[in-house]
Amino acid sequence: MIWLTWRQFRAQAITAAAALAVFAIVLAATASDLSGMYNSSGLLTCHGDACSGLASTFLNNLASGGGDFLVPGSPYAILYFLSVLVILIAPAITGIFWGAPLIARELETGTFRLTWNQSITRTRWLTVKLVLIGAAAMAVTEAFSLLQAWWAAPIGKAVGLGGGASIFSEGRFGWFVFPTHGITPLGYAAFGFALGVTAGLVIRRAIPAMAVTLAIFAAVQFITPLWIRPQLFPTSHTVTTIAAAGANVSLRANPKLAVTASTVPGQPGAWIISSEGVNAAGQPVSTIPASCEQVVSDTLGSHQGSAAGPGSAALNNCVASHGIRIAESYQPASHYWPLQWSETGMFLALALALAGYCFWRLNRRRT
Amino acid sequence: MTAVIATEGLGKRYRTRWALAGCTLSIPAGHVVGLVGPNGAGKTTLLNLATGELAPTTGTIEVLGGRPAAGPAQLARVGYLAQDVPLYAGLPVADHLRLGAHLNPGWDADMARRRIERLDLDPRQKAGTLSGGQRAQLALTLATAKRPELLILDEPVASLDPLARREFLQDLMETVGERQVSVVLSSHLISDLERACDYVIVLVDSRVRVAGPVDELLATHHLLSGPRRDPASLPDQMQVVSASHTDRQSTLLVRTSGPVLDPAWAVSEVSLEDLVLAYMRQAASPAPRNDHRHLEVRK
Numbered sequence: 001m002i003w004l005t006w007r008q009f010r011a012q013a014i015t016a017a018a019a020l021a022v023f024a025i026v027l028a029a030t031a032s033d034l035s036g037m038y039n040s041s042g043l044l045t046c047h048g049d050a051c052s053g054l055a056s057t058f059l060n061n062l063a064s065g066g067g068d069f070l071v072p073g074s075p076y077a078i079l080y081f082l083s084v085l086v087i088l089i090a091p092a093i094t095g096i097f098w099g100a101p102l103i104a105r106e107l108e109t110g111t112f113r114l115t116w117n118q119s120i121t122r123t124r125w126l127t128v129k130l131v132l133i134g135a136a137a138m139a140v141t142e143a144f145s146l147l148q149a150w151w152a153a154p155i156g157k158a159v160g161l162g163g164g165a166s167i168f169s170e171g172r173f174g175w176f177v178f179p180t181h182g183i184t185p186l187g188y189a190a191f192g193f194a195l196g197v198t199a200g201l202v203i204r205r206a207i208p209a210m211a212v213t214l215a216i217f218a219a220v221q222f223i224t225p226l227w228i229r230p231q232l233f234p235t236s237h238t239v240t241t242i243a244a245a246g247a248n249v250s251l252r253a254n255p256k257l258a259v260t261a262s263t264v265p266g267q268p269g270a271w272i273i274s275s276e277g278v279n280a281a282g283q284p285v286s287t288i289p290a291s292c293e294q295v296v297s298d299t300l301g302s303h304q305g306s307a308a309g310p311g312s313a314a315l316n317n318c319v320a321s322h323g324i325r326i327a328e329s330y331q332p333a334s335h336y337w338p339l340q341w342s343e344t345g346m347f348l349a350l351a352l353a354l355a356g357y358c359f360w361r362l363n364r365r366r367t
Numbered sequence: 368m369t370a371v372i373a374t375e376g377l378g379k380r381y382r383t384r385w386a387l388a389g390c391t392l393s394i395p396a397g398h399v400v401g402l403v404g405p406n407g408a409g410k411t412t413l414l415n416l417a418t419g420e421l422a423p424t425t426g427t428i429e430v431l432g433g434r435p436a437a438g439p440a441q442l443a444r445v446g447y448l449a450q451d452v453p454l455y456a457g458l459p460v461a462d463h464l465r466l467g468a469h470l471n472p473g474w475d476a477d478m479a480r481r482r483i484e485r486l487d488l489d490p491r492q493k494a495g496t497l498s499g500g501q502r503a504q505l506a507l508t509l510a511t512a513k514r515p516e517l518l519i520l521d522e523p524v525a526s527l528d529p530l531a532r533r534e535f536l537q538d539l540m541e542t543v544g545e546r547q548v549s550v551v552l553s554s555h556l557i558s559d560l561e562r563a564c565d566y567v568i569v570l571v572d573s574r575v576r577v578a579g580p581v582d583e584l585l586a587t588h589h590l591l592s593g594p595r596r597d598p599a600s601l602p603d604q605m606q607v608v609s610a611s612h613t614d615r616q617s618t619l620l621v622r623t624s625g626p627v628l629d630p631a632w633a634v635s636e637v638s639l640e641d642l643v644l645a646y647m648r649q650a651a652s653p654a655p656r657n658d659h660r661h662l663e664v665r666k
Contacts, residue, residue: 001469001470003465003466003469004466004469004470007458007462007465007466008455109453109455109456110449110451110453111453111454111455112453113418113420113447113449113451113453114449114453114454114455114506114509115466115470116420116436117418117442117445117446117447117449117510118442118466118467118470118471118513119439119440119442119443119470119471119472119473119513120439120442120470121436121438121439121442122436124439364422
């Protein structure tokens with residue numbers, strides 16, 4: 001059965017290996033230049049607050065096309081974007097092209113009648129297929145991820161030191177960074193593959209199953225950071241001043257008050273899930289104090305839009321002077337690995353549940 | 368005599384339609400059994416139930432005394448050639464044999480190789496580019512080289528031209544002769560069955576109309592023609608299968624174990640084809656099958 005699995009999977013395996021090789025060559029060819037820029041940026045020897053300025057300079061250079069490249073624009077930004085994108089869509093690709101046709105193609109072409117009438121049970125047939133190809137999907141995705149992490153290590157360090165410029169501003173908890181690094185790619189790959197297999201078995205036709213796999217997987221990828229990831233581990237809460245939270249007061253629709261915090265005091269690298277204005281008693285404040293409305297009209301000259309530019313500091317100060325503070329709920333940096341494990345575990349469990357359903361259906365319903 | 372396939376009240380429903388209902392039959396071992404019937408009689412459904420591809424909705428089915436596809440051992444005992452002759456279009460002939468060798472502990476590699484050589488198949492040729500006859504031959508090789516005790520073939524020659532059909536059946540007969548394997552073969556081409564089978568089952572609307580060794584069936588069925596008379600007036604041991612009348616003459620197909628003694632009749636032999644057709648035509652008369660279906664649905 002292992003032979004047959006390999007024989008049917010050979011072409012896809014070669015394609016994946018080739019894609020991985022191209023990915024590795026492109027990153028390897030640019031990695032030394034990237035780390036060279038990092039080493040000469042002064043970030044290796046900096047201390048304290050100086051680092052964040054240097055880090056931003058380094059990232060700005062990257063974003064604006066520094067380095068030894070002769071290409072115009074910013075090759076590092078493009079490479080960074082594409083490499084993250086590859087890891088993000090690899091589970092969908094393997095789910096669509098490896099998972100969905102796995103059973104559906106056999107049902108479509110009738111070849112299940114050939115294979116399932118050899119001296120081998122469907123359970124064993126599916127076990128070998130799921131384990132081998134599922135492991136391959138996980139390995140390929142994780143390999144992409146590890147390669148990218150190695151290549152982008154200088155960028156990650158600079159962001160960690162407080163730098164940020166255009167595309168290079170996502171920390172480890174970022175929407176695109178978190179699910180493409182660490183161990184989460186394993187979970188996504190397993191889930192995408194199992195999803196494809198299940199869709200193929202239920203729909204019984206490969207092309208529609210591929211479309212359904214893509215739709216569901218994309219939806220899950222979108223929903224997870226919004227509603228699921230923040231809940232995977234208990235959040236921490238703190239209340240601090242507007243200045244300490246690095247917050248900006250903005251006006252969604254005057255006099256509504258909205259704040260966006262950028263840091264958690266004493267918690268570098270924390271993932272801020274939500275922030276809101278609260279009064280001295282700790283109650284949420286949703287409107288701008290009346291006396292600050294004058295500041296708004298003075299400085300912004302408009303009742304709409306967000307407070308940005310020279311007026312924002314005045315508004316921040318005015319709101320702060322009324323005793324309004326910022327309540328933040330966040331995941332501290334130390335929750336990075338627990339969250340990685342939780343998210344990976346969740347997707348692995350989903351993948352196992354889907355696989356279990358496939359086994360049940362294949363034996364119970366027959367065809 | 369042990370049964371290779373034994374069913375009891377076997378039924379299979381697809382949503383609301385019964386493809387097979389209340390089928391009770393027993394197919395003896397050691398024969399090449401032809402399963403005949405009109406389209407929609409439930410032949411393919413019966414065979415798919417026998418291979419375990421489908422699970423019964425009602426009733427039971429035993430194949431070689433075991434539950435179909437119950438495990439590797441049971442699967443190894445049954446060889447199956449499906450109606451659409453499934454092969455992996457992208458895999459060459461040699462890889463199909465390798466597939467068989469990897470998936471069947473009882474695989475007879477020698478026999479498989481010899482067959483492919485004899486059939487003049489190029490091992491490197493992809494299955495998708497083979498002719499219909501070659502495909503059927505390759506599929507038959509896969510089904511027989513696993514050394515099954517029972518070989519099930521569903522309309523194996525339906526898509527073949529007359530020459531390929533004859534070659535396939537001849538080859539099947541030789542293989543069966545060498546292997547001592549029981550065969551169940553479904554077809555609606557009665558001439559093919561005449562060549563290949565020594566036992567016939569006529570299945571109409573899930574019901575066995577007649578079953579028995581071909582020799583015995585031919586020996587006990589007679590075509591009688593004579594002056595017109597009511598079939599009911601015939602002796603009790605004579606069972607009228609079909610009757611047709613003109614103004615003055617009656618032609619009857621009867622089944623009887625004894626000789627036909629009445630000198631009023633001109634007695635002639637029946638061909639297997641006439642016999643089978645006569646039994647199949649019986650179904651055209653309104654049978655109680657509709658009642659049965661209603662009962663099944665209500666259950």
